Amino acid sequence: MARKPPTRRQVMAVGAAGGALLAAGALTLERAPDVVPGRILGADAAHGHRLRGGGFPPVTAERTTGVAIIGGGIAGLAAARHLTQRGFTDFTLFELESEAGGNAVSGRNDVSAYPWGAHYVPLATEESTEVRRLFEELGIITGYDAAGLPIYDEFMISAAPQERLFLHGRWQDGLVPLLGGSGAERAEFARFHERMEDFGARRGADGRRAFAIPVDASSADAHFRALDRETMKDWMNREGFTADRLHRHVDYCCRDDYGTSHEATSAWAGIHYFAARSGRAANAGPDAVVTWPEGNGWLVQRLARDCETRIETGMLAFRIEEGPRGVAIDILDTIKGTSFRVRARAAVLAVPRFIASRLLPRLDADGFTYAPWAVANITLGRVPEGRGQALAWDNVVFGSRLLGYVVATHQDLRMIAGRTVLTYYWPLSHLPPAEARQEALSRDIAGWQAIFLEELLRIHPELEGTVERVDVRVFGHAMIRPVPGFIWGEARRRALLSRPPVFAAHSDLGGMSIFEEAYVSGLGAARKALDYLAGMREG
Amino acid sequence: MAPLLLASVFVIATCGLVYELIAGTLASYLLGDSVTQFSTIIGCYLFAMGVGSWASRYVTRNLIAFFVRVEILVGLVGGASAAVLFLMFEHVGSFRVLLYAVVGLVGMLVGVEIPILLRILKDELEFKDLVSRVFTFDYIGALFASILFPLVLVPYLGLVRSSFLFGTLNVLVAGWVLIMVRRHVPALRLHMGAVLASLALLIGGFIGAERITALAETSSYAGTVIFAESSPYQRIVLTRRNEDLRLHLNGNLQFSSLDEYRYHEALVHPLLASLAAPRRVLVIGGGDGLAIREILKYPAVESITLVDLDPAMTRLFSTNPMLVSLNGGAFASPRVTVVNADAFLWLRDRTERQAPRFDAIVIDLPDPSNFSIGKLYSLSFYRLLDSILAEGGGFVVQSTSPLVARKSFWCVNNTIGAAGFVTSPYHAYVPSFGDWGYVLATRGSYRPPVEYPEGLRFLTIAGTAEMFRFPPDMARVETGIQRLDDQVLIHYFDDEWSSYLVY
Incomplete structure (x- = not known):
């Protein structure tokens, strides 16, 4: 071949130039990305971290109350509600944040109410008698059918379609990755779910379920509890579950419920995710959950309803001293910047264990580790679409480190919701918790927005230009991590033993960060406190 | 100069094929029958290229300047072709004449290019190298275009934008050549200006x-688009072909003026005529006012409340003269109150307020094709209806085709039954829809009417009994x-309608 004719490279170059021209043409269609408004909200890290360093202003005033409740998450609110219902109104709840709610806190804008954290509760299990009673009182359960199955308020049951998964550029129904999977993979998924169903049906020699909600209603049989000594990943591999897709799916589930990857989660906890939701409804499928636009913020408002006047916010308890006649609690009023002392006959310590141990040195938090989370609420000018399955309540991207988004307007009965709010979740499990927290605290709002929007706009190019606002909330210690040995280990067992006049209450005492654990724990602490006070009066 | 011109061969070839593909695709969109359209467009285009090649022999002077002029023309005509065809579709008597004229013109201009180029280059290269290279680039360009078109252009740019983009490329080639050979071109400024x-x-x-495509609503409608509007809720399009006036919402046919009376008589009268004296009637959906037209035939009816989501619909059907004459001026009746609200929310609110109940409720909603509209076919919705339905009253639901979507139809029936009503399903033949189904719901057993109002064109007492019988394939x-x-x-609904090619 002569030298003169154009070489292949030249031809390609012309083609590339044409392609580049086209690309340039396509680029002119997109406007430069605007700066999206938004800010970082979040657990009051600056104040919280003062607990480590100390140096609080001197106590200048003193107050008294019958029972002091420290912490206004679900556990603290459950305790406050119980005291109120029992006619005991001489109590005060002190909350550090500007509003009560803890992980179930929610927000609201002109489009919708939306969750900042916990956003649903599964159907109440047989063992969840307290939660079931609460559901009845709040009208979530409206009655029972002839077979004794609870009838739920149909507008609170998560509306169809519940879940979809983004895989191979398409949305599929449900979260189990099936699209494009091999026959062997499907068979392994089937075998896995069979095992989980089997675990769900198993009961121990003590007649209790192998895996129950609340956790402490589970069977004490050693062969079940032995599962708590290895990681979910190891258990899967040992049982011959090796398909990559299955591992990714289970890892997603562990990060979803525990903020912890499946290689760090105990197998007992990992299996619990699949096997413990035994609640049933007369008018919904077994996988149904109850939810509201604002997520569990709906429950927060109802728990707080009759005791709102006794909730004080912006209050950081920093020291507790126990005495023969009760407790003295030193509290920083973060708004005024002054400290005061509260004398109470008893205290409900409804804070995570690592905080409790700082307030009351006789308590230790060894073995209690917490997963940090970041949550973004994204206000959009239009609802997301996508090929395949229609927009669901929970929308997950397969293989992503983010957990996907929940649509706040999904329960809306209206035909068309023009604008909407998406709540995007990200458990920061890619690093050890302490490092992840450090990384999270150093990231600015633009950095967070870039992370969430990169994924959102990649899977939803149609949303380009419709993002109105992205706020982010960082929960430095969002969830107790059920690492191997924690749930059935010594540390948790010791922590469950309360000694008057201080009664601990928190979901971390149950070993997992779920509504039921927090609620039952708060209720239990309030009961013990009342019993103790009654005993004091008699004595 | 040779490499420059060879590169331009590549661009020209790409552009040329893109114009051809655009014309073929556009003709398939607008006229349907893609095999015929592509065949005739390709044939016409290639033939026109032949004409152009033949005519090139009459160009004898200043080939380069001529080439530049042709390039500019190709760019202009080809580039604007998609937009022109889209815009003119509704306004010309015979669209095909325009279509083939445009295709012919672009084809001729493209046909001129290659022979002229060959002649420009004939002194620079040996003949065997010349044809080898020119045609190599020509065919590579064609391949490039044919791959680019379906994978990039149609999905990402659309036809109108692609056509303008390639027109721009053509003109850029002209400009490029012009700059390189400016010494040989007379009236350089004029050319540059062009x-x-x-x-x-x-x-x-x-x-x-984008605006051009929005102006020219065409896509899949069988008839000329005479009205198109996007409300926040839906795309409303009216088409007309001869006497057949059709309403489409989001591309789905809602009625044809030729046979809608069958649909609406069957929807309204089996319920209304069975009631002793219906005084208060509720219509959910039905923003076209055609159900109201039928309901107004009952003198006993004192008030009709119509709840339709979209104010654009009710406004259109109370103002457009053609549509007002179709619904008999239904919205002008003092007995009619229009509420533009979301039916589910309105209903919930109404139940809480304990307002007066309705004797008859007519539900004329779009088919349950997505999860949003599906809520209005749910058990919860029918239970709410129970709380606004008067003693002895009933409601009727348009329930898609029991023939095409048998499970869907019976699912509506069974859901209404599960809400505690006695259901009386029936069906009627509406040519533009097919065999269509309705579910009538009452608290006690249903007694078919013994008399219909005057002036019905389709329903008879004798024929009504037949409507309640279902043959085995719809049972x-x-x-x-x-x-x-x-x-x-x-x-x-999704499964059943997607497997039915006929409709």
Whole structure:
């Protein structure tokens, strides 16, 4: 071949130039990305971290109350509600944040109410008698059918379609990755779910379920509890579950419920995710959950309803001293910047264990580790679409480190919701918790927005230009991590033993960060406190 | 100069094939029958290229300048072709004449290019190298275009934008050549001016392409679009072909003026005529006012409340003279009150307020094709209806085709039954829809009417009994119940309609 004719490279170059021209043409269609408004909200890290360093202003005033409740998450609110219902109104709840709610806190804008954290509760299990009673009182359960199955308020049951998964550029129904999977993979998924169903049906020699909600209603049989000594990943591999897709799916589930990857989660906890939701409804499928636009913020408002006047916010308890006649609690009023002392006959310590141990040195938090989370609420000018399955309540991207988004307007009965709010979740499990927290605290709002929007706009190019606002909330210690040995280990067992006049209450005492654990724990602490006070009066 | 011109062969070839593909695709969109359209467009185009090649022999002077002029023209005509065809579709008597004229013109101009180029290059290269290289680039360009077109252009740019983009490329080639050979071109400024003006036009077209497509609503409608409006809720399109006036919402046919009376008589009268004296009637959906037209035939009816989501619909059907004459001026009746609200929310609110109940409720909603509309076919919705329905009253639901979507139809029936009503399903033949189904719901057993109002064109007392009988291929089947948390109906509907090619 002569030298003169154009070489292949030249031809390609012309083609590339044409392609580049086209690309340039396509680029002119997109406007430069605007700066999206938004800010970082979040657990009051600056104040919280003062607990480590100390140096609080001197106590200048003193107050008294019958029972002091420290912490206004679900556990603290459950305790406050119980005291109120029992006619005991001489109590005060002190909350550090500007509003009560803890992980179930929610927000609201002109489009919708939306969750900042916990956003649903599964159907109440047989063992969840307290939660079931609460559901009845709040009208979530409206009655029972002839077979004794609870009838739920149909507008609170998560509306169809519940879940979809983004895989191979398409949305599929449900979260189990099936699209494009091999026959062997499907068979392994089937075998896995069979095992989980089997675990769900198993009961121990003590007649209790192998895996129950609340956790402490589970069977004490050693062969079940032995599962708590290895990681979910190891258990899967040992049982011959090796398909990559299955591992990714289970890892997603562990990060979803525990903020912890499946290689760090105990197998007992990992299996619990699949096997413990035994609640049933007369008018919904077994996988149904109850939810509201604002997520569990709906429950927060109802728990707080009759005791709102006794909730004080912006209050950081920093020291507790126990005495023969009760407790003295030193509290920083973060708004005024002054400290005061509260004398109470008893205290409900409804804070995570690592905080409790700082307030009351006789308590230790060894073995209690917490997963940090970041949550973004994204206000959009239009609802997301996508090929395949229609927009669901929970929308997950397969293989992503983010957990996907929940649509706040999904329960809306209206035909068309023009604008909407998406709540995007990200458990920061890619690093050890302490490092992840450090990384999270150093990231600015633009950095967070870039992370969430990169994924959102990649899977939803149609949303380009419709993002109105992205706020982010960082929960430095969002969830107790059920690492191997924690749930059935010594540390948790010791922590469950309360000694008057201080009664601990928190979901971390149950070993997992779920509504039921927090609620039952708060209720239990309030009961013990009342019993103790009654005993004091008699004595 | 040879490499420059060879590169331009590549661009020209790409552009040329893109214009051809655009014309073929556009003709398939607008006229249907893609095999015929592509065949005739390709044939016409290639033939026109032949004409252009033949005519090139009459060009004898200043080949380069001529080439530049042809390039500019190709760019302009080809680049604007898609936009022109889209815009003119509704306004010309015979669209095909325009279509083939445009295709012929572009083909001729493209046909001139290669022979002229060969002649320009004939002194620079040996003949065997010349044809080898020119045609190599020509065919590579064609391959490039044919791959680019379906994978990039149609999905990402659309036809109108692609056409403007390639027109721009053509003119850029002209400008490029012009700059390289400026010494050989007379009236250089004039040529340069033409290049710049053409570029401005084409780039302007590229930027404004969205508006052009919006102006020219065409896509899949069988008839001329006479009205199109996008409300926040839906795309409302009216088409007309001869006497057939049709309403489409989001591309789905809602009625044809030729046979809608069958649909609306069957929807309204079996319920209304069976009631002793219906005084208060509620219509949910039915923003076209055609159901109201039928209801107004009952003198006993004192008030009709119509709840339709979209104010654009009710406004259109109370103001457009053609549509007002179709619904008999239904919205002008003092007995009619229009509420533009979301039916589910309105209903919930109404139940809480304990307002007076309705004797008859007519539900004329779009088919349950998505999860949003599916809520209005749910158990929860029918239960709410129970709380606004008067003693002895009933309601009727348009329930898609029991022939095409048998499970869907019976799912609606079974869901209404599960809400505690006695259901009386029936069906009627509406040519533009097919065999269509309705479910009538009452608290006690249903007694068919013994008399209909005057002036019905379709329903008779004798024929009514027949409507309640279902042949074996439409007979009742067991189905799930449509619930808010498990919308089985949407899945049935999707499966059934997608497997039916006829409709």
